[in-house]
Structure formats: structure tokens, C-alpha cells
Amino acid sequence: MTTKIKAAVLEQPNVLGIKEVDMPKAGPGEVLVKVKAVGICGSDVHYYIEGRIGDYIVEKPIILGHETSGEIAEVGEGVTHLKKGDKVALEPGIPCGCCIQCKSGYYNLCADVKFHATPPYDGTFAQYVVHPAQFAFKLPDHVSFVEGAMIEPLSVGIHAARQGGIGLGSRVLITGAGPIGLVTLLAAKAAGAGVITVIEGKANRAAMALQLGATNVIQSFDAAEILKETNRITDNFGFDVAIECSGAGPAAQTAIKVLKRGGTLVFVGLFSQLEVPMDLNAITQKELTFKGVFRYKNTYPTAIDLIASGRIDVKPLITVRFPWEKVKDAMDCAHKDAHNQIKVMTEW
Ligand SMILES: [Zn+2]
Ligand SMILES: [Zn+2]
Structure with a gap:
């Protein structure tokens, strides 16, 4: 039996x-x-x-x-x-x-x-x-x-931080502070990011992002307002890396605008609207890099070290x-x- x-x-x-x-x-x-x-x-x-x-x-x-x-x-x-x-x-x-x-x-x-x-x-x-x-x-x-x-969801954040090439002093924008945006924030912080700006509309998630180490949270979805605020944060220079964790088309459009020349846009969120208009010339003229994140690889040992050492909570x-x-x-x-x-x- x-x-x-x-x-x-x-x-x-x-x-x-x-x-x-x-x-x-x-x-x-x-x-x-x-x-x-x-x-x-x-x-x-x-x-x-x-x-x-x-x-x-x-x-x-x-x-x-x-x-x-x-x-x-x-x-x-x-x-x-x-x-x-x-x-x-x-x-x-x-x-x-x-x-x-x-x-x-x-x-x-x-x-x-x-x-x-x-x-x-x-x-x-x-x-x-x-x-x-x-x-x-x-x-x-x-x-x-x-x-x-x-460790499983954290792995997505670690892979996203690696795909974005986040390192010491990187200026990072994260769009969306759901579970994946927040683990990405933890990974970006552990990787040494100098600025971590999070765009998130919901008050409890915005508060959680600040609690976990975001340097700024923008609670607006108004493109002009976001641009003004990100210019202030980056001295008009733009972000090194933007990590899209919301799956919202306008967030990807905004990320292209606020990246520095030579910046990297990492796509983590899945979009429900599959066709999103993009400023394609910005990719050429700013020489942007686009990267995707599908699950993760070789992240478990890293995640365990970071949690065990207290570097990530x-x-x-x-x-x-x-x-x-x-x-x-x-x-x-x-x-x-x-x-x-x-x-x-x-x-x-
Ligand atoms: Zn999952
Ligand atoms: Zn195979």
C-alpha cells in the first residue's frame, strides 16, 4: 500500500x-x-x-x-x-x-x-x-x-539588478513597488546603488519602498511631474538604469524619457497591453540598452548569502x-x- x-x-x-x-x-x-x-x-x-x-x-x-x-x-x-x-x-x-x-x-x-x-x-x-x-x-x-x-521572489530582483549592471553609486529608477519592485529595490540597494527612486501610486507600497531603502518615492503618474522630479534627483543627468516592474505601458514610456544617454532599461513586469507606443528614436539617439528578465539563474547562493549576512531583510x-x-x-x-x-x- x-x-x-x-x-x-x-x-x-x-x-x-x-x-x-x-x-x-x-x-x-x-x-x-x-x-x-x-x-x-x-x-x-x-x-x-x-x-x-x-x-x-x-x-x-x-x-x-x-x-x-x-x-x-x-x-x-x-x-x-x-x-x-x-x-x-x-x-x-x-x-x-x-x-x-x-x-x-x-x-x-x-x-x-x-x-x-x-x-x-x-x-x-x-x-x-x-x-x-x-x-x-x-x-x-x-x-x-x-x-x-x-528567496524565489528575491531571485527575480537579483537577476534584474544583474541585468541592469547595477553597481556602486548607480542611479536607479524602479517603476512599481509591488512584491517584485520591492525585491528589486532590496537587490539594487545591496548591489550598492546610490540613488533608488521608486514610482508607485499606492500609499502603503510607497511607504514600504521608503522603509526598505528607497531614496525617493514619486507617487504621481503625471509624466511632466515625474520628469521634473527625476531631473531634480539626477541633476538633469538621468538615471543609469530603469527597472520596469509595473507592467504598465506609460511606465516604460516614462523610463525611456528619464534614462541617461547610454542608460539601460530592464523589463521585469509583464504587460497586459502588448503593444505600447515607444519613442524608438530615443533608443538610437540616447544609445539605450534594453534587457529582459525571465525568472533568474544562479541566484540562490547569492540570495542565501545576502539574507544570512543581514544585508537583505x-x-x-x-x-x-x-x-x-x-x-x-x-x-x-x-x-x-x-x-x-x-x-x-x-x-x-
Ligand atoms: Zn513567483
Ligand atoms: Zn535546456
């Missing part, structure tokens, strides 16, 4: 309940992880409410959750760097390892990646999950499970916690109370 465990299964949009599923078993090179904390991501909420994100469609029951930490319950054959009882954070994307993207170091761009909670692959809202040991990263004892779960982003079996309530909270919450966390 196979042992059963509990998992939160999304049967169809809005139908999410705790079900019994088979206990997974760690094969060679894998670890069995007792899940301890999972953060709720905007993507989980999209699948829960709408059953899809673009081309990714929930066609059969799926277990959501991809921002995961836990404890090693069992190691598979050949696993030497982890042992039972270790605390780990799980990097949720398992690339194929063989394609040209993987082999050239861009494993986040692997077309054959199996990513937790991206259909058809299950995520981690379960008592136990099996994961390749090479994508399970050991956490120091003093780093909590909820901090471990925050992710805890203020966690605005509410639920026991994991209340995942439906947690999901509803992330959906309905999106204006007040930054990160909804679930714990085992």
Missing part, C-alpha cells in the same frame, strides 16, 4: 481543496523534502482565479506553489551535499541541462524547463515534495523557513501568514486584498 499525504489541489478555477495524493519517493540525485513554507505568487493567483496565464492553461488538476522552503526528509542515491534534517530552499525550475541555452549558461531560458506550478507541472502545496538535489540549496540554521521561501515583505491547509483562504486574501498585502505566506 502506498503512503498517502495531503496536498492542495486546484481542480478547476476557484475550486481548491486539500486532497490525498501518493507520497513521492526520492530517486537517484533527488531529495524528499518536508515542505515548511510556501509564498503565494501573483502567478498562483492567476491560475487559481482564471485557470491560465497566456499560453499556460490549467487543463487538469494541479498543485500550485513555487516559492518553497523545507526540511530534507530523505536523500536519494548519490546525493552527498545534503542530509536528513537540513533546511533547504528549492529553486523551482528544473532545466533540461542539454539544450544550447542550458549549455551556454542561460538555463532560465531553457525551453524544456519543468517549473513548479506551471502547467502541466505540480508545485509544492503539499506535505512532501521530491526535488533534484542540485536545485535544493542549504539554508543556515539562523535563516527561517519563511525567509527561505522568499525580506521579512518586512511578508504582510500576512496562513497555515498551509488554509491555502484557499490565503489565495483569496492574495486576490481580494492585493492592495494591502505584499507577500502572503503559508506555513506548515
Whole structure:
């Protein structure tokens, strides 16, 4: 008889309940992880409410959750760097390892990646999950499970800061202070940015940005007003780097205007309006660089070091916690109370 465990299964949009599923078993090179904390991501909420994100469609029951930490319950054959009882954070994307993207170091761009909670692959809202040991990263004892779960969203911020080439004294503009804008802010600060200006309309998020180390927050969406304020902040020079985290077309248009000549615009947010008019000549005349951010790569060790050393504190982003079996309530909270919450966390 196979042992059963509990998992939160999304049967169809809005139908999410705790079900019994088979206990997974760690094969060679894998670890069995007792899940301890999972953060709720905007993507989980999209699948829960709408059953899809673009081309990714929930066609059969799926277990959501991809921002995961836990404890090693069992190691598979050949696993030497982890042992039972270790605390780990799980990097949720398992690339194929063989394609040209993987082999050239861009494993986040692997077309054959199996990513937790991206259909058809299950995520981690379960008592136990099996994961390749090479994508399970050991956490120091003093780093909590909820901090471990925050490494996934923080990774996006670290990758964005790297894509933007942020370094000592960089003048950085971040448009949007949702969860991703805020982790980008944390990463930019840790990378040594001298100025971090955040554009965010919502008062609670603007306040959080200041609390986390933004040097200025602009709460207006008026283009002329933003230009005036950014000219003041940068002595009319413009920002070195703009990181677009809002997914709003006007934010990208503004970023082009307020970048310095030779500046870099990093796109992190996904746009609901796909065609946004852009001043294309500005790209040529200002010699701008455009970069995209798709998930992240090689960020987990960096994130762990930054959290363990106290250089980055992710805890203020966690605005509410639920026991994991209340995942439906947690999901509803992330959906309905999106204006007040930054990160909804679930714990085992
Ligand atoms: Zn996520
Ligand atoms: Zn690959």
C-alpha cells in the first residue's frame, strides 16, 4: 500500500481543496523534502482565479506553489551535499541541462524547463515534495523557513539588478513597488546603488519602498511631474538604469524619457497591453540598452548569502501568514486584498 499525504489541489478555477495524493519517493540525485513554507505568487493567483496565464492553461488538476522552503526528509542515491534534517530552499525550475541555452549558461531560458506550478507541472502545496538535489540549496540554521521561501521572489530582483549592471553609486529608477519592485529595490540597494527612486501610486507600497531603502518615492503618474522630479534627483543627468516592474505601458514610456544617454532599461513586469507606443528614436539617439528578465539563474547562493549576512531583510515583505491547509483562504486574501498585502505566506 502506498503512503498517502495531503496536498492542495486546484481542480478547476476557484475550486481548491486539500486532497490525498501518493507520497513521492526520492530517486537517484533527488531529495524528499518536508515542505515548511510556501509564498503565494501573483502567478498562483492567476491560475487559481482564471485557470491560465497566456499560453499556460490549467487543463487538469494541479498543485500550485513555487516559492518553497523545507526540511530534507530523505536523500536519494548519490546525493552527498545534503542530509536528513537540513533546511533547504528549492529553486523551482528544473532545466533540461542539454539544450544550447542550458549549455551556454542561460538555463532560465531553457525551453524544456519543468517549473513548479506551471502547467502541466505540480508545485509544492503539499506535505512532501521530491526535488533534484542540485536545485535544493542549504539554508543556515539562523535563516527561517519563511525567509527561505522568499528567496524565489528575491531571485527575480537579483537577476534584474544583474541585468541592469547595477553597481556602486548607480542611479536607479524602479517603476512599481509591488512584491517584485520591492525585491528589486532590496537587490539594487545591496548591489550598492546610490540613488533608488521608486514610482508607485499606492500609499502603503510607497511607504514600504521608503522603509526598505528607497531614496525617493514619486507617487504621481503625471509624466511632466515625474520628469521634473527625476531631473531634480539626477541633476538633469538621468538615471543609469530603469527597472520596469509595473507592467504598465506609460511606465516604460516614462523610463525611456528619464534614462541617461547610454542608460539601460530592464523589463521585469509583464504587460497586459502588448503593444505600447515607444519613442524608438530615443533608443538610437540616447544609445539605450534594453534587457529582459525571465525568472533568474544562479541566484540562490547569492540570495542565501545576502539574507544570512543581514544585508537583505525580506521579512518586512511578508504582510500576512496562513497555515498551509488554509491555502484557499490565503489565495483569496492574495486576490481580494492585493492592495494591502505584499507577500502572503503559508506555513506548515
Ligand atoms: Zn513567483
Ligand atoms: Zn535546456
